[in-house]
Amino acid sequence: MTVANILLSGIVGSTAYGLAHEGSDVDRLGMFAAPTEELHGLHRPKESHVSTAPDSTLHEAAKWCRLALSGNPTVMELVWLPDELYEVRTPLGDELIAIRTTLPSAQRVRDAYLGYATQQFRRLQNRNDGSQADDSQAEASADTGKRTAKHARHLKRLCTQGYDLYATGQLTIRVEDPESYHRFGEQVAADPDSALPLLRDFEERFDRTRSVLPEQPDESAAEAWLRGVRRHFYAS
Structure with a gap:
């Protein structure tokens, strides 16, 4: 599976948790950015790419943000991985990691x-x-x-x-x-x-337990980051 504009990708699942055993699958999760121009056409680009052998899931940036803001446990892992488990880490990916505490509610x-x-x-x-x-x-x-x-x-x-x-x-x-x-x-x-x-x-x-998290998510940080991604991948 070849996907362009990968912003962040790493090893997740049992390997990341420290629960892997001999023969365990190695799962990968990542995020990519669709070219901004393709978002304005009649047919929107694919929002997820999933493959097996090896097991890999890549979500488009906007879909990843929506899932993270919903509290989805699987996608949330991507911005909390130990450094050594990242396989692709771009400046835009680092910007997202920097705002990870603003995503959960x-x-x-x-x-x-x-x-x-x-x-x-x-x-x-x-x-x-x-x-x-x-x-x-x-x-x-x-x-x-x-x-x-x-x-x-x-x-x-x-x-x-x-x-x-x-x-x-x-x-x-x-x-x-x-x-x-x-x-x-x-x-x-x-x-x-x-x-x-x-x-x-x-x-x-x-x-x-009284949570330290806000009761509802503040989407402003994710929105600002996503608009930066769109600007970066816009070809005038």
């Missing part, structure tokens, strides 16, 4: 991170229900167990990272004590319902 971060975590829990429950419904299968397959453990690790990470961002205004990508995430994954693979106490605990933490 309390309610949207809470809704997005807890919402994604709840989705992970429902996947765990559905898998559990399926295995219980079929008495002919005494044990889940090893592959199913691995997927269940992976979803459990994601659930814990989303809760932890989302709460830290909500409480401190900072997003830490690499998790503390990765081994505890692997133990949690194995526990939940054996009993998916054991993930519920952690989810409920974080819901209560969000409820009783």
